[in-house]
Amino acid sequence: MSIEVRIPTILRPYTSGEKLVTAEGPTLEAVIKNLDVNHPGIGERVLDENGLRRFINIYVNDEDVRFLDGLATTIAENDSITILPAVAGG
Amino acid sequence: MLIGMLEIQQSLVDSIVAHARADHPDEACGVLAGPVGSDRPERFIPMVNAVRCPTLYEFDSQDLLRLYLEMDDRDEIPVVIYHSHPATQAYPSRTDIIQASEPDAHYVLVSIRETGPTDGPFEFRSFRIVDGEVTEEAISILE
Numbered sequence: 691m692s693i694e695v696r697i698p699t700i701l702r703p704y705t706s707g708e709k710l711v712t713a714e715g716p717t718l719e720a721v722i723k724n725l726d727v728n729h730p731g732i733g734e735r736v737l738d739e740n741g742l743r744r745f746i747n748i749y750v751n752d753e754d755v756r757f758l759d760g761l762a763t764t765i766a767e768n769d770s771i772t773i774l775p776a777v778a779g780g
Numbered sequence: 781m782l783i784g785m786l787e788i789q790q791s792l793v794d795s796i797v798a799h800a801r802a803d804h805p806d807e808a809c810g811v812l813a814g815p816v817g818s819d820r821p822e823r824f825i826p827m828v829n830a831v832r833c834p835t836l837y838e839f840d841s842q843d844l845l846r847l848y849l850e851m852d853d854r855d856e857i858p859v860v861i862y863h864s865h866p867a868t869q870a871y872p873s874r875t876d877i878i879q880a881s882e883p884d885a886h887y888v889l890v891s892i893r894e895t896g897p898t899d900g901p902f903e904f905r906s907f908r909i910v911d912g913e914v915t916e917e918a919i920s921i922l923e
Contacts, residue, residue, distance in 0.1 A: 699857075700881050745879055747841045752849075754841045774848055777809070777827075777861060777882075778838035780875030 693721055693765055696772040697732075704732040713771075718748065719761040721771060736773065737761075745776040784917030786860070786886045786906040788812070788821055793921060795824045797902055800864035800890045803829065804897040809837040812860035812888075813851050821859040821886075829863075836875065837863045860906075862888035866896070870903035872914050880909035886917065 692712040715721035726733030748755045749772040755763050799808045812821030830840035870891035891903040908915045
């Protein structure tokens with residue numbers, strides 16, 4: 691089962707510039723771990739010791755995972771995942 | 781000497797300043813989208829500051845997704861990401877530097893500290909923010 695993941699500009703150095711990559715796993719956390727196997731380093735840009743980084747948004751089928759089950763969100767065939775850094779500042 | 785350059789139409793500058801004044805005393809924020817590869821800001825997209833705060837801004841997460849999907853459909857990128865500083869100088873704050881996430885964007889800051897919501901002088905400056913490093917650039921205003 692392979693899932694499409696959209697990669698934001700700032701993380702494309704980890705994917706050889708690719709905007710769309712594939713990964714697999716039954717949950718969002720597993721997908722991110724799988725992504726990190728193929729694109730080493732990307733995992734720690736998305737996750738920290740507390741889970742999803744505060745200023746990284748991940749959407750499963752256009753729904754912010756913070757309103758789903760976070761990293762435990764179940765991923766099914768044909769789901770699509772989008773990673774977007776927050777646009778924020780002070 | 782400033783190395784980079786932002787070329788921007790006067791009408792877009794006016795729109796950003798008007799947005800900053802309208803949202804005073806909170807920070808205003810938004811994007812100028814332009815065609816991929818052009819480095820030319822064309823489309824003014826004011827965003828809601830989801831934290832509604834005089835010292836912070838953040839795009840709402842659903843608005844952010846819609847914005848990026850729409851830009852993708854139109855073969856656009858965020859050429860400019862702007863926000864206002866209602867009470868401080870038009871220079872990136874520490875938070876702005878830490879959270880900057882678009883290495884290809886021009887980060888425009890507008891300060892309306894002198895005049896607040898009313899017409900008058902303002903500061904309008906543009907920066908690149910890459911890997912924690914801030915580089916100011918020149919601005920060329922096109923009529």
